[in-house]
Amino acid sequence: MTNAPAAPIRVMLVDDHALVRSAIRQALEGPEVEVVAEAGDATDAIDGAIRTRPDVLLLDIDLPGMSGLAVLAELAPRLPATRIVMLTVSGAERDLYEAIARGAAGYLTKDLRPDALHRAVHAVCAGELAMSRRFAALAVAHFSASARRRSEEHTSELQSRLHLVCRL
Numbered sequence: 001m002t003n004a005p006a007a008p009i010r011v012m013l014v015d016d017h018a019l020v021r022s023a024i025r026q027a028l029e030g031p032e033v034e035v036v037a038e039a040g041d042a043t044d045a046i047d048g049a050i051r052t053r054p055d056v057l058l059l060d061i062d063l064p065g066m067s068g069l070a071v072l073a074e075l076a077p078r079l080p081a082t083r084i085v086m087l088t089v090s091g092a093e094r095d096l097y098e099a100i101a102r103g104a105a106g107y108l109t110k111d112l113r114p115d116a117l118h119r120a121v122h123a124v125c126a127g128e129l130a131m132s133r134r135f136a137a138l139a140v141a142h143f144s145a146s147a148r149r150r151s152e153e154h155t156s157e158l159q160s161r162l163h164l165v166c167r168l
Contacts, residue, residue, distance in 0.1 A: 006032075008031065008032055010034055010055045011028060011036065011056045011058060012045075012057045013037070013039070014038070014039045014049075014057065014058065014059045014063065015060040015063075016041060016062065018040065024058065027114035027117055027118065028114075028118060037051070037052045040064075041065045042066040042067075042070065043065050045057075045059065045063065049082065053082060054082055056082070056085060056124055057083070058087045058121075059072060061095055062088070069095065069099060072086070072103060072104055073102045073103075083105040083106075083125065084103065084104055085108060085120065085121075085130050086106065088107075088109060088110065105124045106130025108131065108132070112132075
């Protein structure tokens with residue numbers, strides 16, 4: 001008795017450069033990965049993702065029409081089963097933080113090797129995050145500091161209220 005082969009991972013590519021999309025397609029496609037749609041701008045990205053409902057959406061930040069971060073914010077709540085990974089040239093920390101806050105399942109730069117991209121696609125399908133150790137460390141530090149600030153503000157507010165209550 002043989003096991004049926006697993007269905008391929010369905011991927012959508014969104015980048016405003018056709019040559020980049022072609023290279024990504026070539027790096028990914030095979031028996032385990034099927035590129036089901038491509039888009040070169042924000043409008044086509046949103047329409048295509050809603051129509052095809054891919055397992056993974058590889059999304060550039062710099063797109064005509066609106067930013068990839070805005071596309072992420074639009075699609076993440078509408079397609080909760082689709083794992084959206086930013087694939088960009090931007091190493092800017094603010095883009096990383098915004099992508100994570102808006103629901104990205106990963107943040108990769110385009111300088112990674114094709115085999116690393118292939119592993120990242122599989123990883124996000126398995127529920128993991130796809131990002132370099134450097135980006136992961138930056139994200140943890142940023143969100144930990146943010147949580148500490150909120151906790152300190154909350155504690156300070158509680159202390160002020162308790163002080164007022166005690167004065168009554």
